[in-house]
Amino acid sequence: MKSEWSSRWKASSQPRKQRKYRFNAPLHVRHRLMSVRLSKELKGQLGKRSLPVRKGDEVRVMSGSGRKTTGAVSRVDLSSLKVYAEGITVKKVDGSEVQRALEPSNLMITKLNMDDKMRRKQLERKALVKKEVIAKEKKEKRD
Known part of the structure; x- marks a missing residue:
């Protein structure tokens, strides 16, 4: 556990590693938290x-x-x-x-x-992907 931050700590069940993951996380990960x-x-x-x-x-x-x-x-x-x-x-x-x-x-x-154009685009893109996945699953169930 000498390194500054590792994404592998999230998989650990040890509370100390969970805390270290949160406290030392970079900004892009903190945003998701x-x-x-x-x-x-x-x-x-x-x-x-x-x-x-x-x-x-x-x-x-x-x-x-x-x-x-x-x-x-x-x-x-x-x-x-x-x-x-x-x-x-x-x-x-x-x-x-x-x-x-x-x-x-x-x-x-x-x-x-929804003032941010990037946020709006991201939500629209993810909604399209989700609709495609649902349609694909329905098609597989029919077959």
């Missing part, structure tokens, strides 16, 4: 279960003290693997309010921010 599950409507439209969260997405807190609150994502922190949403705050001792750090696993995306 920030995946949030989709609402039933979005899941039906896109044919996907989860997507990496982005700034501008509308999210709903599913568990924790801020449960059932919604807000737009204002910041995604890849270094701490946390999400910050507008309207979900915590009061400090001095009385000021700061945004509460949220774990991606406790969130659900209710509305996607």
